[in-house]
Amino acid sequence: MEIHIANDTGRLSHDLAAWLSDYIKEVMSKQDRFTFVLSGGSTPKQLYALLAESPYKEAIDWQKVHFFWGDERAVPFEDSRNNAKMCYDELLNKVPVHGDHIHIMRTDIEPQEAALEYEKVLKQYFKDSETTFDFVLLGMGDDGHTLSLFPGTEVIHEEDAWVKAFYLPAQQMFRITLTAPIVNNAACVAFLAAGAGKAETLKHVLKGEPNIDLYPSQIINPTKGQLHWFVDQAAAAML
Numbered sequence: 001m002e003i004h005i006a007n008d009t010g011r012l013s014h015d016l017a018a019w020l021s022d023y024i025k026e027v028m029s030k031q032d033r034f035t036f037v038l039s040g041g042s043t044p045k046q047l048y049a050l051l052a053e054s055p056y057k058e059a060i061d062w063q064k065v066h067f068f069w070g071d072e073r074a075v076p077f078e079d080s081r082n083n084a085k086m087c088y089d090e091l092l093n094k095v096p097v098h099g100d101h102i103h104i105m106r107t108d109i110e111p112q113e114a115a116l117e118y119e120k121v122l123k124q125y126f127k128d129s130e131t132t133f134d135f136v137l138l139g140m141g142d143d144g145h146t147l148s149l150f151p152g153t154e155v156i157h158e159e160d161a162w163v164k165a166f167y168l169p170a171q172q173m174f175r176i177t178l179t180a181p182i183v184n185n186a187a188c189v190a191f192l193a194a195g196a197g198k199a200e201t202l203k204h205v206l207k208g209e210p211n212i213d214l215y216p217s218q219i220i221n222p223t224k225g226q227l228h229w230f231v232d233q234a235a236a237a238m239l
């Protein structure tokens with residue numbers, strides 16, 4: 001595992017954008033496509049905005065990037081809480097991506113059906129691959145959740161399905177999420193976490209006793225791939 005610490009959130013987003021651009025170039029020098037899992041929430045917005053600008057807009061071969069989502073809030077696409085909508089607004093509408101390469105988790109059908117449909121797409125994509133995604137971007141909530149793996153939920157322990165849908169009473173909404181088995185089979189996973197509100201949780205996740213029910217982010221540990229944490233000083237304060 002590698003931890004990258006930046007002075008502030010602005011610097012953090014710049015550091016990750018530069019690192020990711022180099023990583024995409026390196027992977028693309030060996031293969032013809034790059035599979036990229038986007039995360040929702042507020043923290044990655046600045047990163048997406050940067051990727052949509054020079055020099056990354058021109059430096060990355062966007063036509064060859066295939067996009068997926070780590071999780072989705074089952075609200076209509078137009079709802080400001082929709083993770084896919086945020087990614088379109090900040091990045092996908094601004095760079096020359098190939099429409100057929102964008103795979104959103106659908107929220108216009110029943111969540112369980114959307115999860116099954118998404119899993120089918122993923123199985124098709126990775127049927128001949130030893131690993132799954134080339135890159136998974138993850139966030140970590142102040143409560144230690146990542147993807148839609150919230151503390152105390154059953155989905156944390158899923159061992160077979162790659163995608164699950166479930167009702168989250170605390171937020172009164174369904175969630176659709178990738179599970180640990182598919183994410184832990186990725187070639188590279190990077191967490192992006194910022195702000196003092198995450199400091200105590202980050203200390204437990206990275207330095208504390210294993211307790212995935214309390215700190216679901218601890219379950220992410222790629223079996224064959226790389227794991228990176230990009231954090232700002234405020235979040236890293238208690239490490």
Ligand SMILES: O=C1O[C@H](COP(=O)(O)O)[C@@H](O)[C@H](O)[C@H]1O
Pocket residue numbers: 039040041042043044070071072073083138139140141142145146147148
């Ligand atoms: O609900 C969610 O939250 C996490 C963390 O979001 P942040 O606002 O603290 O950055 C996010 O990674 C996930 O995609 C989202 O659905």
